[in-house]
Amino acid sequence: MPEVVGKIHQRLDSVDFLRGLVMVIMLLDHTREAVHAGSFRFSPTDLSKTSVVLFFTRWITHLCAPTFVLLAGTSIYLQLKRGKSRAELSRFLLTRGLWLIVLEFTVIRFAILFNVDYSFLGLAEVIWVFGVSMMVLAALIFLPVRAVAAIGIGMIALHNLLDKIQVPPATAFAMKPPPDIMQKLWMVLHQPGFVPLFRNAKFFVAYPLIPWIGVMAAGYALGSVFSWEAERRRRFLLRLGLVLAALFVLIRGINIYGDPQPWTKQATAIFTVLSFLNTAKYPASLLFLLMTLGISLLILAWADGVLKDNFFSRIIITFGRVPLFYFVLQMFVSHAFGVILNYLAGKSVNYFFLNFPASVTSAPPDAGFRLWVVYAAWLAGLVLLYPLCLWYGKMKQGRRGFPFSYL
Numbered sequence: 001m002p003e004v005v006g007k008i009h010q011r012l013d014s015v016d017f018l019r020g021l022v023m024v025i026m027l028l029d030h031t032r033e034a035v036h037a038g039s040f041r042f043s044p045t046d047l048s049k050t051s052v053v054l055f056f057t058r059w060i061t062h063l064c065a066p067t068f069v070l071l072a073g074t075s076i077y078l079q080l081k082r083g084k085s086r087a088e089l090s091r092f093l094l095t096r097g098l099w100l101i102v103l104e105f106t107v108i109r110f111a112i113l114f115n116v117d118y119s120f121l122g123l124a125e126v127i128w129v130f131g132v133s134m135m136v137l138a139a140l141i142f143l144p145v146r147a148v149a150a151i152g153i154g155m156i157a158l159h160n161l162l163d164k165i166q167v168p169p170a171t172a173f174a175m176k177p178p179p180d181i182m183q184k185l186w187m188v189l190h191q192p193g194f195v196p197l198f199r200n201a202k203f204f205v206a207y208p209l210i211p212w213i214g215v216m217a218a219g220y221a222l223g224s225v226f227s228w229e230a231e232r233r234r235r236f237l238l239r240l241g242l243v244l245a246a247l248f249v250l251i252r253g254i255n256i257y258g259d260p261q262p263w264t265k266q267a268t269a270i271f272t273v274l275s276f277l278n279t280a281k282y283p284a285s286l287l288f289l290l291m292t293l294g295i296s297l298l299i300l301a302w303a304d305g306v307l308k309d310n311f312f313s314r315i316i317i318t319f320g321r322v323p324l325f326y327f328v329l330q331m332f333v334s335h336a337f338g339v340i341l342n343y344l345a346g347k348s349v350n351y352f353f354l355n356f357p358a359s360v361t362s363a364p365p366d367a368g369f370r371l372w373v374v375y376a377a378w379l380a381g382l383v384l385l386y387p388l389c390l391w392y393g394k395m396k397q398g399r400r401g402f403p404f405s406y407l
Contacts, residue, residue: 012078012226014304015071018296019322022067024382027330029061031378034338034352037368039359041102044280046270050104054371055274062281065126066289067296068323069212072130073152073219074226076137077145081227086141093138100131103328105203111331114339114353120164123356124188124195133216140217149221155214160286162190162210163260192282204356208283215289230304237301244294248287250259252276258286315386321393329385337377341369 006270033039042049044058079089140148164174167183172193187193190210196202225233251258263275279288309315319326339352351362 011312012304014300014307015078016227016317016320017303017307017313018067018300018320019071019323020316020318021299022064022296023319023323023326023330024316025061026068026327027334027381027385028066028374028378029056029064029255030261030330030334031337032057032061032371032374033382034334035341035369035374035377036371040367042362043293047266047274047278050274052270052274055278057371057374059277062288063292063296065129065207065212065281066215066284066292068126069129069133070219070222070293071217072134072221073137073221076134076141076216077220077223078226080141081223089141090138093134093141097131097134097138100127100134100324104128104131107328108331111328112336113356113359114335115241115355117355119200119202120355121197121201124203124205125207128210129209130216132209133213136213137216137220141220144297145221145224148217152214152217152219152221155211156289157286158217159190159214160260165190167191167193172403183278190283206282211284211286211289215293233268234301234305237304241294241297241301244290244297248290248294252279252287259288260285264310274329318386318390318393322389322396325392326385329388330381333381333384334377337381338368341373341377342367345363345369 032044036054038044038049038054043261044050044054047055076089080086080093104124104127105122108125108127109118110116112123113120140151143151153283157360165186171183172187172191174194184195187195188209190208191209192205194202194204225236228236252263255262259279261278261280263272263278266272266275277291279285279291281288323328335352339349342349342352347366348364351359351364351367353359354362
């Protein structure tokens with residue numbers, strides 16, 4: 001790929017590769033949620049019930065959301081370097097952000113629940129975070145890059161100081177009575193919970209906005225390194241990844257700050273390691289982000305230096321070039337696998353069509369399958385999705401404006 005310093009005209013294969021890789025892993029996570037028997041009984045990171053293989057099946061998917069959000073920020077910066085003005089980009093971010101929020105609570109909500117009872121508006125998850133964060137970035141892009149970096153890093157590093165501020169669980173996870181306006185705002189910003197809106201309508205904030213807005217802001221600042229000469233850029237990405245990984249080990253080892261759940265010594269050495277790695281995603285703690293983003297930056301540094309044009313890389317990059325299109329389809333595919341496999345096995349599928357939280361709590365005792373079935377369904381899902389993503393990527397190539405810039 002030719003070097004361009006200053007304006008960046010071509011797509012960066014390393015960015016698309018990393019994005020595509022985590023999207024492939026994302027399908028594994030959603031397939032596990034719909035297909036695995038344990039998904040309806042316990043968390044795969046519950047050390048009292050999980051196995052090592054199940055833990056790592058979940059743990060590896062932790063890379064997805066942080067990487068996805070970080071690279072979204074990077075892509076926003078790269079749009080500036082390709083010639084879009086700040087005013088144009090700001091308008092685009094506002095409209096696309098609003099579109100993503102609507103998408104989260106309509107199409108994606110239906111893909112998760114397969115019902116149309118919109119008294120429960122849906123789960124505010126990663127697409128909601130994208131939407132709101134883009135709308136915030138619509139203002140931040142007028143600041144110097146270093147100022148945006150400081151805001152992002154500060155939010156990531158310091159937000160765990162807020163952990164002691166809590167809406168009581170009996171209020172946050174109750175359907176009624178509704179919390180007051182400040183409690184609602186706090187759950188949107190930093191604590192998962194049900195947020196009533198009007199009458200009986202409510203939604204569940206799974207991804208509070210802090211620190212995800214900071215991750216996208218940091219990704220925007222990271223985009224500036226892609227104007228550098230290749231070798232300098234690769235060295236920086238490698239060193240930054242190593243620094244984040246080292247900080248994770250150091251701060252986690254001290255066991256005082258950075259995550260609401262300290263690690264503890266377990267009955268075996270491997271489970272002690274699992275405890276060390278078992279950091280909080282809801283909301284994403286400092287240690288969770290150091291752990292995941294450190295790994296992602298190391299992969300990005302590798303891909304930026306030695307990525308070869310071969311069958312595997314072309315498949316991954318194909319997924320990475322149509323992220324939202326892939327995301328929406330894989331939500332339907334993973335949920336459909338759960339319905340189809342349980343139906344073919346003669347098991348009840350009624351709970352797949354219930355509203356949340358009954359969709360989780362009403363699964364019958366025999367629901368789901370062993371872990372190898374999850375992996376088989378995941379691979380089958382990738383086979384189904386690849387030709388669709390390849391088709392859409394070719395159709396999208398060279399086209400701008402709605403709907404291609406929005407999907």
